[in-house]
Amino acid sequence: MRPISNGQERQLTVGIDIGSSKICCAIGSIMPGSDRVKLLGISSMPSMGFRKGSISHRNQLIEQLEKVLFEAETMANTKVNNAILSVTGEHIRCLNTQAAAALNRNRANGVSGDRPIVKTDIDQVLDLAQAISLPPDRDILHTLPQEYSVDTLKEISNPLGLTGRRLEGRVHLVTAAISSMKNLVDCVEELGIKVNGLVFQPLASAIATLKNDEMQLGVTLAEIGSSTTNIVVYHGGAVRHSAVIPIGSASITNDIAVMLQISIEEAENIKIKYASAKASLSSPKLEFDLPSENGDLKRSISEHELSRYVEARMQEIFQLIINEISRADIKESLTYGLVLSGGGAQLSNISALAGDLMGMRVRIGTPTHIEGITDVADLPIHATTMGLLLWPIWADDFAQSTHIGVKTYFQKFKQFIQGFF
Ligand SMILES: Nc1ncnc2c1ncn2[C@@H]1O[C@H](COP(=O)(O)OP(=O)(O)OP(=O)(O)O)[C@@H](O)[C@H]1O
Ligand SMILES: [Mg+2]
Incomplete structure (x- = not known):
């Protein structure tokens, strides 16, 4: 897949924050070789048809979204095909959980099986940590690794390359109602925009504002x-x-x-x-x-x-x-x-x-890590939108919901961005 491109060798990143009082869309370009984003266009308009994280009038919301997008595209002088959305609402829940996997199951007879931990081992543990029983109307929105243990070594932030027999991972899971996520994605996709990912609001704001x-x-x-x-x-x-x-x-x-x-x-x-x-x-x-x-x-x-x-x-x-x-x-x-x-x-x-x-x-x-039009980008009211722009560069999220069809798209996009540095 080619990530969002306007044909000028720029890698665009687009965030849409749909709130109860305003809808804000920002378009930025990822600055090569840095972890910063240059803000190209931003538009904010009063929100309609949306309250407390839920859609109350679909048509009004789509109409308003269209106007915001158009204004941001005009300011950035580019066309948007993909975007990352913020999500909030009382349907969101969180929990901390953990999982472990044996590292040396395939060792040859009698030979010590200790080998360096590779990425697939970590993925396996994170996958296992996601195996919680959820009601059928909910799905995992984020799987955020906290720390790992390798045998008796504790509080490891990245176990790649370490050797041991048992890898344990602790994660913070954020779950959300599938219908809320799907309806939000549908509204944006109705405008011809492919949704690359959904991000729980405060995580986006944290990426934009915290050191x-x-x-x-x-x-x-x-x-x-x-x-x-x-x-x-x-x-x-x-x-x-x-x-x-x-x-x-x-x-x-x-x-x-x-x-x-x-x-x-x-x-x-x-x-x-x-x-x-x-x-x-x-x-x-x-x-x-x-x-x-x-x-x-x-x-x-x-x-x-x-x-x-x-x-x-x-x-x-x-x-x-x-x-x-x-x-x-x-x-x-x-x-x-x-x-x-x-x-x-x-x-x-x-x-x-x-x-x-x-x-x-x-x-x-x-918000920090944003260049250009900083008098607008720097306002606390824009923290979530700026965090959405930075999400592909900064986020450490193992899962994006599989039920709404954004997973593979988002992961490929992220891999591309990572290869970009
Ligand atoms: N200078 C200010 N002083 C006090 N309140 C302000 C000021 N500027 C904005 N607000 C308040 O901030 C709120 C809007 O904030 P924000 O845009 O972050 O909400 P939202 O994202 O639309 O809502 P939500 O995330 O809850 O769905 C409004 O209630 C507005 O009155
Ligand atoms: Mg908000």
């Missing part, structure tokens, strides 16, 4: 979207836990709309302009007028008052994040604390509030 040191010494990435908050916990260079919390920044907008009795659109504008995640950092003296209908009395409210509602909701979201981190069951503390991405992370003073509540380091995650 190797952070993944090694321990960090949580929380991608705060509009209707979901997606979590991934890294330690020892591997994913230890991942989860979807079905609440995001749109809840703040709803709270503001209900409290102040204004429309969602007005509440959204007020949130972006005046809200602070920490009420104590906003002034009770700074007041702004609320939108009013003709004839209504003029109303105003202080930024401090508004931020009290916002802080209450953000505290709830951070409490849910803390609960998820504790499920990762990591004994050591996460040295690098918390990294926030997604549109919700753009709320002012959010890291100050998170730092107080969680008692750990907090930073806002901005």
Whole structure:
């Protein structure tokens, strides 16, 4: 297969992030000899027909997808044939599991069978680790290796070339509902775009924003979207836990709309302009007028008052994040604390509030490894889309779902990219 090519010897990488509030498509070209991507085009439009990771109106979604694609293609001045999609939703589950295989089964009589471990041994162990019993409507979305053991040697990140008799592998599995994945893929393929792979949202955002040191010494990435908050916990260079919390920044907008009795659109504008995640950092003296209908009395409210509602909701979201981190069951503390991405992370003073509540380091995650149009690429709201562009270069994923027909396509694409360096 030839990966996406526009005939100009450029290797394109395309990511489509379908969220509840926006659909974003980015087109990049892989920079030869480096692990970076040059951003050629990006388009973002309000999402329609999609909520909490599920399609609510297929035709509206396809129509909007077409517009986003067209705009990104025009900006990049190229045609797109393939893309990688993000996926989220309450149907996603994760678990840690392990498997082992004997390495010297074929030894000749009496001769010691120890031989160096080859790639097929590792693949065999990862394959075995995937042999879990799943309901028929679910499939494995990602198989992310954590570490290996060879006989008594533990915590090996890559066992290639080592000798031993028993290879054991630990993995983090992410599973998802087949119908959710298939319907999403169908919508994109209806537009003539072949789907190269599906990526669980926070994994893409993590690839775009986290450094190797952070993944090694321990960090949580929380991608705060509009209707979901997606979590991934890294330690020892591997994913230890991942989860979807079905609440995001749109809840703040709803709270503001209900409290102040204004429309969602007005509440959204007020949130972006005046809200602070920490009420104590906003002034009770700074007041702004609320939108009013003709004839209504003029109303105003202080930024401090508004931020009290916002802080209450953000505290709830951070409490849910803390609960998820504790499920990762990591004994050591996460040295690098918390990294926030997604549109919700753009709320002012959010890291100050998170730092107080969680008692750990907090930073806002901005995408790295991307060149060109960086003022757009660097926003936390684009972390997932940028991660999708980088996925073919950086990802360490053994499995892509077989049920939706993307496996061989994705793997060949990945092999090609690897051969590219
Ligand atoms: N400057 C800002 N201040 C506060 N909130 C913001 C800001 N910019 C964006 N947001 C919020 O971020 C949310 C959108 O984030 P994002 O685009 O990451 O969500 P999404 O990917 O569409 O949703 P999901 O992933 O949950 O399906 C909106 O609720 C929006 O109000
Ligand atoms: Mg999102």
